[in-house]
Amino acid sequence: MRMVVLGATGGTGIEIVRYGIERGHSITAFVRAPERLRVFQDRINIRQGDLLDRAALESVIKGHDAVVSGFGPRAPIAPGDRGLLQRFAIALTSAMRGAEVRRLVVMSTAFLFRDCLLPPTYLIGRLFFPGVVQDATAMEEVLQSSGLDWTIVRPPQLQDKVHTGSYRVRDGHLPRFGFTIPRPDVAEYMVKAAENHSSIGKVIGVAS
Secondary structure (H helix, E strand, O other), X not given: OEEEEEOOOOHHHHXXXXXXXXXXXXXXXXXXXXXXHHHHOOOOEEXXXXXXXXXXXHHHHOOOOEEEEOOOOOOOOOHHHOOHHHHHHHHHHHHHHHHOOOEEEEEOOHHHOOOOOOOOHHHHHHHHOHHHHHHHHHHHHHHHOOOOEEEEEEOOEEEOOOOOOOOEEXXXXXXXXXXXXXXXXXXXXXXXHHHOOOOOOEEEEEEO
């Protein structure tokens, strides 16, 4: 599969690139600062640019089979980053329609699971990270109304730990007692989701 990875220099994005290579995919990483990807530079195509630049995104995405985005919510949100995820989603979905590429897997946040009691993710998000909840909600609304073949992945607290391959997945809900998950496990699920159609149009909770 020819796959574009966005947010590829972030903690989860790097793991998406790594796992995509392991699965034998042709990876194009579109990033602002490619230095962190030098370890992969002989195995992937690196394009430099701004994730909010719709025209640049369309140029990069054209000719690929799927887009996988590890560009996730950041807390706390700096004043200049307000609405960043929503603006990213608008640029991305417009670019994908222009490039005629439909498959999209995007990382969001478990803070948006309103019915989760253990842990009480929505309550925690609203109390301590209201900006993240607001922006991620706006992002998801753009994705869900895009007409694309989207999958939204909502992990809980991301951990900088090694890959375990032992994680739980729930359609529309966070797995019970899903407090944390290693970044490589999220990356594995997202790449596998891009490979098939079973999760199209679904919001997926993943957790250890």
